[in-house]
Amino acid sequence: MSAVVLETRGLLKRFGGITPTNDVTIQVHKGARHALIGPNGAGKTTLINLLTGVLEPTSGSIWLDGQDITMLAPHLRVRRGIVRTFQINQLFSELTPLQSLALTVSARLSISGVWWKPLGADPRVAPACEKLLAQFHLDDVMNQQVKHLAYGKRRLLEIATALACEPRVLLLDEPVAGVPEGERQEIFDIINALPADVSVLLIEHDMDLVFNFAKSVTVLVAGAVFAEGSVESIANDPRVKAVYLGEGEEAAHG
Amino acid sequence: MLTLLFDGIAYGMLLFVLAVGLAVTLGLMNFINLAHGAFAMAGGYITVLAMSRLGVPFLLCLPLAFIGTALLGALLEPTLYRRMYARPHLDQVLFSIGLVFMAVTGVDYVVGSMQQNIQLPEWLKGRFDIEWVGIGKYRSFIIIVCGVLTIALQWVLAKTRFGSQLRASVDDPRVAGGLGLNVNRIFLLTFAVGSGLAGLGGALGAEVLGLDPTFPLKFMIYFLIVVAVGGTTTLTGPLLAALLLGIADVAGKYYVPKLGSFIVYTLMIVILLIRPQGLFARAGGGK
Amino acid sequence: MSAVSQSLRAHATWRWWEFALLAVLLVSWLLLPSHALLLNEIAILALFALSLDLILGYAGVVSLGHAAFFGIGSYAAALFAKLVMPDPLVGMVVAVAIATALGALFSVLILRGTDLTRLMVTLGIASILYELANKLDWLTGGADGLQGVVMGPLLGQFEFDLGGRTAYAYTLAVLIVCLLLARRLVHSPFGYSLQALRDNRLRAGSIGLSVNLRLVAVYAVAAGIAGAAGALLAQTSGFSSLDVFEFHRSAEVMLVLVIGGTGYLYGGIFGAIVFKLLHDLISAWTPQYWNFWLGLFLVVLVLVGREKLMRPWTWFGGKS
Numbered sequence: 089m090s091a092v093v094l095e096t097r098g099l100l101k102r103f104g105g106i107t108p109t110n111d112v113t114i115q116v117h118k119g120a121r122h123a124l125i126g127p128n129g130a131g132k133t134t135l136i137n138l139l140t141g142v143l144e145p146t147s148g149s150i151w152l153d154g155q156d157i158t159m160l161a162p163h164l165r166v167r168r169g170i171v172r173t174f175q176i177n178q179l180f181s182e183l184t185p186l187q188s189l190a191l192t193v194s195a196r197l198s199i200s201g202v203w204w205k206p207l208g209a210d211p212r213v214a215p216a217c218e219k220l221l222a223q224f225h226l227d228d229v230m231n232q233q234v235k236h237l238a239y240g241k242r243r244l245l246e247i248a249t250a251l252a253c254e255p256r257v258l259l260l261d262e263p264v265a266g267v268p269e270g271e272r273q274e275i276f277d278i279i280n281a282l283p284a285d286v287s288v289l290l291i292e293h294d295m296d297l298v299f300n301f302a303k304s305v306t307v308l309v310a311g312a313v314f315a316e317g318s319v320e321s322i323a324n325d326p327r328v329k330a331v332y333l334g335e336g337e338e339a340a341h342g
Numbered sequence: 343m344l345t346l347l348f349d350g351i352a353y354g355m356l357l358f359v360l361a362v363g364l365a366v367t368l369g370l371m372n373f374i375n376l377a378h379g380a381f382a383m384a385g386g387y388i389t390v391l392a393m394s395r396l397g398v399p400f401l402l403c404l405p406l407a408f409i410g411t412a413l414l415g416a417l418l419e420p421t422l423y424r425r426m427y428a429r430p431h432l433d434q435v436l437f438s439i440g441l442v443f444m445a446v447t448g449v450d451y452v453v454g455s456m457q458q459n460i461q462l463p464e465w466l467k468g469r470f471d472i473e474w475v476g477i478g479k480y481r482s483f484i485i486i487v488c489g490v491l492t493i494a495l496q497w498v499l500a501k502t503r504f505g506s507q508l509r510a511s512v513d514d515p516r517v518a519g520g521l522g523l524n525v526n527r528i529f530l531l532t533f534a535v536g537s538g539l540a541g542l543g544g545a546l547g548a549e550v551l552g553l554d555p556t557f558p559l560k561f562m563i564y565f566l567i568v569v570a571v572g573g574t575t576t577l578t579g580p581l582l583a584a585l586l587l588g589i590a591d592v593a594g595k596y597y598v599p600k601l602g603s604f605i606v607y608t609l610m611i612v613i614l615l616i617r618p619q620g621l622f623a624r625a626g627g628g629k
Numbered sequence: 630m631s632a633v634s635q636s637l638r639a640h641a642t643w644r645w646w647e648f649a650l651l652a653v654l655l656v657s658w659l660l661l662p663s664h665a666l667l668l669n670e671i672a673i674l675a676l677f678a679l680s681l682d683l684i685l686g687y688a689g690v691v692s693l694g695h696a697a698f699f700g701i702g703s704y705a706a707a708l709f710a711k712l713v714m715p716d717p718l719v720g721m722v723v724a725v726a727i728a729t730a731l732g733a734l735f736s737v738l739i740l741r742g743t744d745l746t747r748l749m750v751t752l753g754i755a756s757i758l759y760e761l762a763n764k765l766d767w768l769t770g771g772a773d774g775l776q777g778v779v780m781g782p783l784l785g786q787f788e789f790d791l792g793g794r795t796a797y798a799y800t801l802a803v804l805i806v807c808l809l810l811a812r813r814l815v816h817s818p819f820g821y822s823l824q825a826l827r828d829n830r831l832r833a834g835s836i837g838l839s840v841n842l843r844l845v846a847v848y849a850v851a852a853g854i855a856g857a858a859g860a861l862l863a864q865t866s867g868f869s870s871l872d873v874f875e876f877h878r879s880a881e882v883m884l885v886l887v888i889g890g891t892g893y894l895y896g897g898i899f900g901a902i903v904f905k906l907l908h909d910l911i912s913a914w915t916p917q918y919w920n921f922w923l924g925l926f927l928v929v930l931v932l933v934g935r936e937k938l939m940r941p942w943t944w945f946g947g948k949s
Contacts, residue, residue: 163834163838164837166837167837171835174832178832179828180833181828182824182827182828182892183821183824186633186636187640188825190818191821191836192837195818195822195836195837200818200819201819201843203817204813205817206641207641207816207817207818214633214634214637217633217637227632231636249832252836374748425932429931431744431748432691435883437927437928437932439924439927440924440927440931441924443920443924443927444921445924446924447918450918451921559876563749563753566745567749570749601760604760607753607756607757608757610753611738611750611753614738614746614749615738615750618741618742618743
């Protein structure tokens with residue numbers, strides 16, 4: 089069994105009168121293709137927010153490569169290799185895809201504070217951007233401002249930006265949310281082609297994507313871990329089916 | 343010292359009535375209306391003009407000021423303000439600054455730039471002297487009127503249907519709209535009442551604060567302090583903030599006149615540093 | 630060179646109109662000697678607006694109190710000339726240093742909170758400084774202002790003449806230096822990270838950018854440049870007064886920048902030119918009520934939409 093890259097221990101988040109994350113203990117192994125599924129409101133995005141540091145847990149801890157990162161600031165977690173994408177695109181609307189990626193690559197190279205040389209002057213930036221633009225089919229729009237891009241392209245940029253950080257652990261929050269049927273395959277292919285040593289945690293409603301991509305699954309219900317296991321065992325677990333059937337037909341659209 | 347406290351409370355209550363409309367506008371429409379002071383000024387000038395040109399008695403001028411400015415607000419909301427709700431805050435700031443400049447110079451042009459004086463009716467002049475405390479009659483009047491208004495506002499918010507509709511819309515306008523509430527009408531009424539209250543405050547305050555065309559600019563920061571420190575999610579927040587501000591300003595100017603408003607500004611910055619969402623706001627607010 | 634490298638380069642290369650603008654600025658000193666005083670005012674305003682562009686246009690921080698740093702620069706330069714030595718360049722360096730330091734200090738106050746909080750804090754700082762300058766009248770001259778600031782010759786050689794030619798050359802030099810510096814900054818990774826902060830602070834953090842340090846840095850730089858503008862005003866006009874801290878100045882510089890356009894660095898210059906010309910035109914016609922037309926212009930500008938107004942080719946349905 090490969091090493092545990094990311095784990096939570098008894099992670100708990102409580103605010104107001106609700107507990108969106110209830111004593112969650114999960115482990116993500118190196119090279120994992122792990123899906124996080126659950127009915128709406130199960131607390132999946134809250135968990136991602138806790139993992140990335142956007143929210144502070146009420147109790148419990150988060151460990152990356154055996155180091156406690158529970159109190160680490162969000163941008164420092166990114167530096168350590170935990171990167172996420174957002175369910176609703178969070179992009180830099182006035183910049184172009186090329187500029188967004190160049191900035192992200194510069195941040196990864198720790199040269200984002202340089203103020204006396206132009207963006208992209210460092211010879212490592214351009215090749216990295218080229219690769220990403222080609223991989224995500226963004227070359228033809230690389231100089232258009234993001235606010236003018238079509239939704240599908242923006243979604244691709246959303247994921248490309250995360251990959252530009254060279255994550256070790258990638259948290260994908262509903263990557264195909266809102267993407268029209270015909271354009272989903274493009275994103276599936278890209279996710280499937282992710283390097284083997286990147287550990288991926290995927291939140292998804294689209295069961296096609298889950299069963300095609302994931303090797304292991306955690307089912308979250310009402311903030312707590314409901315079931316866990318290989319994708320086959322979860323697919324056949326009657327309790328999981330009951331939880332989803334109780335919710336009604338899960339539409340393929342996120 | 344008690345007199346100071348009393349004066350501070352009067353000042354604070356006045357500030358509350360003046361600023362409550364701004365708090366609700368910000369909380370409800372997420373609109374930073376720097377021109378709010380102009381409505382207060384309008385109320386003040388309506389009163390002055392009604393009294394001096396038309397001989398209307400002071401007490402009658404108060405509801406007149408309220409109605410007049412409420413009408414003004416009801417006119418401007420659907421025509422101008424409503425277009426600005428979805429705009430970025432910078433645009434809102436520029437827009438309301440523009441309105442203030444227009445109002446200030448407009449009034450200057452029409453009425454002149456001298457400070458206006460209000461002839462209070464005889465029975466409001468002077469003081470009650472109770473033991474060692476001198477309580478100004480006019481200030482007592484202010485406290486009573488503002489107190490009544492505050493209670494009325496609280497009652498409307500808590501006990502009436504409009505109040506719950508308003509609270510729902512503040513909490514989440516989209517959901518409120520989805521529930522069938524006529525959000526536009528709620529905005530209009532709220533804006534009108536808020537402006538009317540500002541006008542009433544302006545009329546009440548003219549004697550205490552001074553009235554001239556630069557009023558909106560001079561007091562803008564005070565209204566904003568009430569709202570920023572008091573938060574926009576409750577009524578009691580701005581009330582307490584206004585009282586705090588009133589007492590601090592009066593005390594500051596008495597004990598350390600050399601520093602003037604310095605104390606108030608510093609206090610505000612300190613408070614906002616510690617609790618950026620305001621002293622009394624519910625946690626989790628703010629955009 | 631690949632298309633990507635080319636595109637990256639292209640963003641930072643000098644456009645023809647940037648050269649043209651610089652040329653026009655330099656030539657204006659030669660060709661318009663009788664207007665040197667007016668041009669000097671415009672250039673100072675342009676520099677002030679440039680500094681605001683850095684925090685407003687690039688970092689997205691709405692400040693209603695930027696005059697605080699303008700005023701600090703002004704009084705620092707005036708007091709330095711009066712109390713220590715009248716050399717303009719040394720005074721400039723001192724004024725900029727003080728403004729930058731205070732900018733870094735005050736920036737801590739704007740890191741947290743909502744737009745409204747920031748507005749309040751920036752407004753509050755400028756108001757406090759106004760009050761301070763007012764109350765410390767033994768130092769600042771209070772409401773009368775600090776008079777009789779006599780500057781020594783520039784670079785030991787060029788006296789400040791009444792016609793303002795030396796002054797304008799001096800201001801122009803400072804403006805161009807700051808412009809070049811700012812230009813370097815905004816095309817750098819740091820500059821783009823500021824824009825990322827402005828566009829989407831959440832995402833900026835999620836790609837590993839530290840928000841706070843950057844804001845402090847840009848705020849300090851902007852404060853320094855604003856201080857330079859204030860110092861120029863004091864040094865070229867020979868006095869400093871309370872109105873350098875007035876709300877009116879903060880509002881005005883914001884309008885100047887908005888007229889010229891935010892976020893491309895030259896908006897301050899274009900805006901200052903248009904604004905001053907408009908101001909002189911309208912003031913000649915109605916001196917007392919200039920503010921009314923200013924206010925009206927602001928309201929119309931915002932109602933129509935800032936972007937649309939400044940791009941006439943979009944008025945009839947073109948893409949911006």
